[in-house]
Amino acid sequence: MPTLTLIDGSGFIFRAYHALPPLTTTRGQPTNAVYGFTTMLLKALRERAPTHVALVFDAARTTFRHEIDPGYKASRPEAPDDLRSQFPLVRDVARALRVPVIEEPHVEADDVIGTLACRAREQGWDVVVVTGDKDFAQLVDGKVTLYDPMAEASGRGGWTGPAEVEKKLGIKPEQVVDYMAILGDKIDDVPGIPGVGEVTAAALVKRFGTIEAMLARPDEIPQAVSRGGEKLKEKIVAAEDRIRMNKQLVALRCDLALPFAPDAFGRQPPDDPKVRALFSELEFSRLLKDLPAPPPTARAERPEVLRDRAALDAAVAALRAAGRAGIRPILGGPAPRTDPLVGVALGGGGRAYYLPLGHRYLGAPAGLSREEAREGLRALVEAEDVVKDAHDVKAALHAFAGLGLAWRGPGLDTELASRLLLPTRREHALADVARERISCELPRDPSGGDAARKSERTAVEGVEVERVAEWAAPCAAVLPDLAAVLERALEEERLGVLYREVERPLVAVIFEMERAGIAVDRGAMEGMSAEFGKAMEDLEARIHAAAGHPFNVASTRELAQVLFTELELPVVKRLKTGPSTDVDVLEKLAEQHPLPRLVLEHRALAKLKGTYVDALPLLVDPADGRIHTTFHQAGAATGRLSSTDPNLQNIPIRTELSRRIRRAFVAPEGRWLVSADYSQIELRILAHYSKDPALVAAFENREDVHTRTAAETFGVAPDAVTPDMRRIAKVLNFGIAYGLSAFGLSQRLDLPASEAQGIIDRYFTRYAGVRRYIEQAIEDARKNGESRTLYGRVRAMPEIGSRNPALRNAAERTAINTPIQGTAADIVKVAMVRVHEALARERLEARLLLQVHDELVLEVPEREVEPVEALVRREMVGAAKLDVPLEVELGHGRSWAEAH
DNA sequence: ACCGAATCGTAC
DNA sequence: GACGTACGATTCGGTC
Numbered sequence: 001m002p003t004l005t006l007i008d009g010s011g012f013i014f015r016a017y018h019a020l021p022p023l024t025t026t027r028g029q030p031t032n033a034v035y036g037f038t039t040m041l042l043k044a045l046r047e048r049a050p051t052h053v054a055l056v057f058d059a060a061r062t063t064f065r066h067e068i069d070p071g072y073k074a075s076r077p078e079a080p081d082d083l084r085s086q087f088p089l090v091r092d093v094a095r096a097l098r099v100p101v102i103e104e105p106h107v108e109a110d111d112v113i114g115t116l117a118c119r120a121r122e123q124g125w126d127v128v129v130v131t132g133d134k135d136f137a138q139l140v141d142g143k144v145t146l147y148d149p150m151a152e153a154s155g156r157g158g159w160t161g162p163a164e165v166e167k168k169l170g171i172k173p174e175q176v177v178d179y180m181a182i183l184g185d186k187i188d189d190v191p192g193i194p195g196v197g198e199v200t201a202a203a204l205v206k207r208f209g210t211i212e213a214m215l216a217r218p219d220e221i222p223q224a225v226s227r228g229g230e231k232l233k234e235k236i237v238a239a240e241d242r243i244r245m246n247k248q249l250v251a252l253r254c255d256l257a258l259p260f261a262p263d264a265f266g267r268q269p270p271d272d273p274k275v276r277a278l279f280s281e282l283e284f285s286r287l288l289k290d291l292p293a294p295p296p297t298a299r300a301e302r303p304e305v306l307r308d309r310a311a312l313d314a315a316v317a318a319l320r321a322a323g324r325a326g327i328r329p330i331l332g333g334p335a336p337r338t339d340p341l342v343g344v345a346l347g348g349g350g351r352a353y354y355l356p357l358g359h360r361y362l363g364a365p366a367g368l369s370r371e372e373a374r375e376g377l378r379a380l381v382e383a384e385d386v387v388k389d390a391h392d393v394k395a396a397l398h399a400f401a402g403l404g405l406a407w408r409g410p411g412l413d414t415e416l417a418s419r420l421l422l423p424t425r426r427e428h429a430l431a432d433v434a435r436e437r438i439s440c441e442l443p444r445d446p447s448g449g450d451a452a453r454k455s456e457r458t459a460v461e462g463v464e465v466e467r468v469a470e471w472a473a474p475c476a477a478v479l480p481d482l483a484a485v486l487e488r489a490l491e492e493e494r495l496g497v498l499y500r501e502v503e504r505p506l507v508a509v510i511f512e513m514e515r516a517g518i519a520v521d522r523g524a525m526e527g528m529s530a531e532f533g534k535a536m537e538d539l540e541a542r543i544h545a546a547a548g549h550p551f552n553v554a555s556t557r558e559l560a561q562v563l564f565t566e567l568e569l570p571v572v573k574r575l576k577t578g579p580s581t582d583v584d585v586l587e588k589l590a591e592q593h594p595l596p597r598l599v600l601e602h603r604a605l606a607k608l609k610g611t612y613v614d615a616l617p618l619l620v621d622p623a624d625g626r627i628h629t630t631f632h633q634a635g636a637a638t639g640r641l642s643s644t645d646p647n648l649q650n651i652p653i654r655t656e657l658s659r660r661i662r663r664a665f666v667a668p669e670g671r672w673l674v675s676a677d678y679s680q681i682e683l684r685i686l687a688h689y690s691k692d693p694a695l696v697a698a699f700e701n702r703e704d705v706h707t708r709t710a711a712e713t714f715g716v717a718p719d720a721v722t723p724d725m726r727r728i729a730k731v732l733n734f735g736i737a738y739g740l741s742a743f744g745l746s747q748r749l750d751l752p753a754s755e756a757q758g759i760i761d762r763y764f765t766r767y768a769g770v771r772r773y774i775e776q777a778i779e780d781a782r783k784n785g786e787s788r789t790l791y792g793r794v795r796a797m798p799e800i801g802s803r804n805p806a807l808r809n810a811a812e813r814t815a816i817n818t819p820i821q822g823t824a825a826d827i828v829k830v831a832m833v834r835v836h837e838a839l840a841r842e843r844l845e846a847r848l849l850l851q852v853h854d855e856l857v858l859e860v861p862e863r864e865v866e867p868v869e870a871l872v873r874r875e876m877v878g879a880a881k882l883d884v885p886l887e888v889e890l891g892h893g894r895s896w897a898e899a900h
Numbered sequence: 901a902c903c904g905a906a907t908c909g910t911a912c
Numbered sequence: 913g914a915c916g917t918a919c920g921a922t923t924c925g926g927t928c
Contacts, residue, residue, distance in 0.1 A: 555923060556907060575907075582908060607909060610921055636917050640912085647919045650911035658910085682912090738915035747914080806913055817916040821912090825917095853912045853917085 005050035008131035010058040030082040043149040054265040059103035085801020088785030098268040114252030120262040138176035170202040181247035303352040303473030312376035322349035324387040326479025329399035336395035347477025354469035389483040412483035419634035517626030524664040532609040546595040639825035662897035675899035677855035688882040692769025699884035712766040739813030781815035789822035831879035
């Protein structure tokens with residue numbers, strides 16, 4: 001006969017939370033409740049090895065019991081934040097252990113358990129109810145027993161059968177409901193009768209059997225007890241209605257119409273890799289130790305070194321036959337686009353190969369020529385019919401492009417997948433991902449150090465070829481297994497569509513952009529460098545004169561010494577290590593002394609010279625005179641790209657001086673730069689999410705959104721909006737989506753805090769939909785422990801339930817911003833893929849060069865400027881269908897500055 | 901010489 | 913503590 005274990009999940013979460021001292025991970029996530037819950041769950045699953053199991057959570061806010069008695073559970077406080085933040089983690093644990101979870105709306109978990117227990121019992125099953133709540137004693141009989149792992153752990157007996165009920169309560173299980181109707185239940189706000197305790201209640205139930213019998217023959221009440229019987233009779237008669245009501249409240253329902261039966265809950269083995277990953281994330285080191293040992297990995301016994309064409313062809317044939325291969329290019333340095341491909345690791349299906357490629361390994365005999373390697377690898381790398389997995393497909397595209405091969409075909413980018421799953425984590429080295437997802441310990445990098453952890457791309461020249469093979473080949477060999485696990489994880493996290501439809505197609509687009517690079521006018525840069533340097537020298541001399549002595553203007557400490565100690569200017573803002581000298585501070589001090597203004601000018605020049613003018617020419621590729629940035633496709637936690645070496649997403653634009661730098665980004669002869677940027681994309685997304693009528697109307701009517709906001713906020717007609725009002729509205733519009741506070745607004749606008757508060761209040765009165773969006777975004781994040789974008793991109797929000805107000809507030813602002821910024825990132829990514837595809841489809845030579853969050857920059861042959869602008873507008877506008885239209889501003893010019 | 905924290909400043 | 917997401921330069925104090 002099957003056995004069914006029913007677990008009172010909510011009950012255990014609360015008990016664990018209150019029973020255990022505060023516990024947190026090193027990152028500050030509270031874990032005491034989820035830890036206690038997990039130990040309980042593991043114990044319960046071990047105890048009887050049930051054939052069926054279900055974990056039942058309370059999902060209902062109000063139930064029929066509240067209709068009977070509004071006071072029912074009325075005094076139960078809301079769960080504190082540091083408990084609530086653990087709810088999603090508990091679900092993660094259940095998911096990883098593959099324990100079915102039931103959360104039925106409108107009914108209490110207790111009744112779900114009652115109903116399932118009764119049904120299973122009717123079918124002749126044995127049932128164990130895992131709970132610490134004595135209410136469930138009413139279910140106990142020969143088939144149904146209660147089990148409390150926490151009681152057992154503390155030495156008290158954990159099992160409750162009919163005999164234990166009688167022993168503990170002095171009554172039979174079938175009398176428990178009537179007993180509790182008289183006794184009441186403090187925890188659930190079911191009132192008892194004053195002066196009536198366990199002994200009296202048990203005596204009454206023993207004599208009468210039921211409350212109905214007792215209330216029918218009240219005169220017999222005094223005979224049931226030894227003393228004070230008349231008083232008791234009066235009290236009971238007076239409380240008759242209450243007692244009858246109590247019986248309805250405490251009786252568990254066994255007759256719910258549930259959309260499932262006990263046999264829906266067949267036990268499944270835990271998802272061990274997932275459990276391991278989750279426990280290590282939660283830092284459950286003790287529980288980790290008790291987990292079954294990880295299965296032997298797919299590590300091939302001895303990697304085969306491919307030393308000739310025949311061996312390579314045989315390996316490729318074997319992998320083609322296996323249908324799925326892992327490929328790991330081994331590079332001579334950290335830059336996939338330019339550093340030479342020095343070897344290729346291949347593997348899958350228990351095989352592992354290493355192909356050394358024409359470089360100097362220690363003692364290596366001459367291997368294949370690059371041409372032989374290219375021709376041999378073509379049947380794998382360019383094959384559309386072989387699934388090929390790689391950790392960082394874009395790097396593989398660069399690496400094989402350098403060899404003359406175009407990577408094609410299906411397969412998972414395990415790094416990209418891992419980043420989508422854990423977008424706030426910065427490092428996703430293959431060794432770490434493999435360890436977490438498939439418990440596979442990859443060999444260490446042959447260079448000896450932990451370079452593999454850091455970049456996984458390390459110089460292997462001078463190392464014996466066998467040692468490189470021993471390290472590299474297993475990395476390729478695990479990829480298909482890792483990919484399969486990650487594909488499942490993507491589906492489970494509902495990220496499959498985002499990955500397949502947006503992120504994976506984008507890899508090739510970004511690869512092309514990086515390969516294309518952008519032309520820069522080096523002469524202009526060098527000219528600026530000299531000019532700015534001269535101006536800085538000049539300013540420096542004047543600053544030293546104003547200070548009365550020379551000092552390092554670039555050193556904030558020395559500057560602070562001059563400003564606040566020597567010149568005795570007032571300290572405006574303090575930092576951890578001393579007074580601040582940032583731009584706001586210096587602006588204020590400039591009112592009192594000439595020196596701060598000079599420092600501001602010096603800093604502006606130093607910034608431009610140091611960060612851009614001098615740095616950019618160093619990154620020009622001598623091969624083509626162009627700068628090739630690296631885009632990180634999942635560089636930001638919100639899904640935005642980031643750009644490094646150099647960062648081309650923060651090239652200055654605001655001041656006249658800084659625009660000169662954009663003028664040095666140019667198109668070669670016969671070509672133009674086209675810039676296309678989404679107009680107000682984040683505000684449009686806010687309009688879409690919030691459905692706020694005023695915000696939606698502003699975009700539908702193509703109004704100036706800042707003017708409209710000013711008119712609404714200050715209660716004037718749009719044509720009565722002053723420049724000052726519009727300026728404030730602009731700050732509001734930009735700040736709202738970031739969780740702007742009155743303090744922030746007052747700082748930004750240099751207004752009294754009370755005035756800023758008034759403005760914010762008026763804004764939210766006029767834009768009530770926006771306020772609702774903000775509240776909803778926070779509430780959703782709290783409930784789910786995560787935020788999602790319109791396309792389902794997810795970001796965990798562990799600190800949203802923190803007790804630390806600073807952490808919690810910061811998390812709430814993130815919860816407001818992430819869906820907006822992230823949805824904008826999604827849309828721009830879709831647009832990039834569409835533009836790229838449309839250009840190819842229409843056989844245009846124009847190519848994408850840059851993405852700057854809401855802007856795309858293309859290089860376009862002169863004759864294509866018009867059609868490309870039309871194409872880009874069409875594809876960007878059509879990238880998403882929101883409740884408000886998307887608009888795109890276009891421009892072209894010989895330089896990036898002109899294109900704007 | 902190298903590393904990391906702190907501060908500052910650029911973009912969207 | 914106060915407006916989200918990045919990257920990077922410089923200084924400065926620590927280590928080797």
